[in-house]
Amino acid sequence: MRRNLLTLAAAMAAAALFSTASQAQSFPDKTVTFIVPFAAGSATDLLARALAQAVTLDAKVSVVVDNKPGGNAFIGAQAAARAKPDGYTVLIATNTTHAANEHLFKKLPYDPVKDFEPLTLLGRGGQIMLVNPSLGVNTVAEFVKLAKSKPGKLSFGSGSSSSRIAGELFKQMAGAYIVAIPYRSNPPAVTDLIGGQIDVMITDMATGLPQVKGGKLKALGVSTLQRSPLAPDVPTISEAGVKGYEMTYWFAAYAPAGTPAPVVARLNELLVKAAKSSTAASFYQSTGTEITTTTPEGLRKVQADESVKWGKIIQAAGIAPE
Incomplete structure (x- = not known):
């Protein structure tokens, strides 16, 4: 009886496996x-x-x-x-x-x-680090120097987890205290950056790059270790002042x-x-x-x-x- 049950179980398992494999061959239908x-x-x-x-x-x-x-x-x-x-x-x-x-x-x-x-x-x-031209900095290194000279006086905006964590990592690696200002999405944060309500943000290319090309914002760096083909003249944040920085x-x-x-x-x-x-x-x-x-x-x-x-x-x- 036990041998018969084992044989039956093995046969059922084999049949189930065959059925699954057969379904996968015709998937999707x-x-x-x-x-x-x-x-x-x-x-x-x-x-x-x-x-x-x-x-x-x-x-x-x-x-x-x-x-x-x-x-x-x-x-x-x-x-x-x-x-x-x-x-x-x-x-x-x-x-x-x-x-x-x-x-x-x-x-x-x-x-x-x-x-x-x-x-x-x-x-x-990758994302792009943006500042308002009125801030008066042209490089990541200059921004870090300014932020360290005014701890808690500068703010960064973010409207997504990627943007927020990119900003937090930047703060940690740069050793600068910058106040985080959360937004429901990135576009409103970019609008406030243009208006001068915040000082910096790291956002996705699709949201940020058009504002750079339009002359409303200045790009300091990209968050990848390699330069972006969409903005080849913009250095990486790593090469521009915070060595080893990467956030994708x-x-x-x-x-x-x-x-x-x-x-x-x-x-x-x-x-x-x-x-x-x-x-x-x-x-x-x-x-x-x-x-x-x-x-x-x-x-x-x-x-x-x-x-x-x-x-x-x-x-x-x-x-x-x-």
Whole structure:
């Protein structure tokens, strides 16, 4: 009897494995949904739509983008975590949902590790450090000197976790006390920077660079270790005065926990190919985002490393979880 039960169990396991593998070979055969935890028009939304178009052309199935903004990206992340783990729901996420939130909030309605299967990193982007021309500084080194001479008198604005943590890291590495002024988003902060209500901010290229080209703000440096092709004349913050400084934001894709491994592998294949396609090229080029893809395990490691990094910066800044 025991031998028969073991044989039956083995047969059932083999049948289940065959069924999963068979499903993965035909996957996808119906509409796939990309959940974006940010508003339409955001950088994450634009990336998701570019990838959706590329996957649609490649896999010959419809891919729709479902924006679920709000609640510090909680709403979209939670919806993806609760979706059926069959591969037909993908979360297009960022460092906000999977590295920063767990340190900025006491309790999340989702677990960034346990609730998701990593698929692939999708790209890394840099930010740009801006000041009002009336501040009278032309380099990062000059700004640091000014800030140190007036501790607590200068302020920096931020309207996203990437912008806030970039500013906090700058303060820590430069050894300067600059007051943090939070905003609901980056554009209003840029408006106040132009108006002189704040003194400096580090923001995404799409938001900040047009103001530099329009002569309203001055760029002191970029947050990556390499100069940006969008602003090749602007030095890196590292080379311009704060050696070793680097702070990037990143995009990544996740499936709900429990998604079968063969389906995860197929999604990784489709998304990596989409990121490198001509269809998505305009997004990467226009935003200065570097195409960066990984294996699922590669993304798992990136996320773990980034969580530690962001956690240390947040703790050192004395930011109390909400």
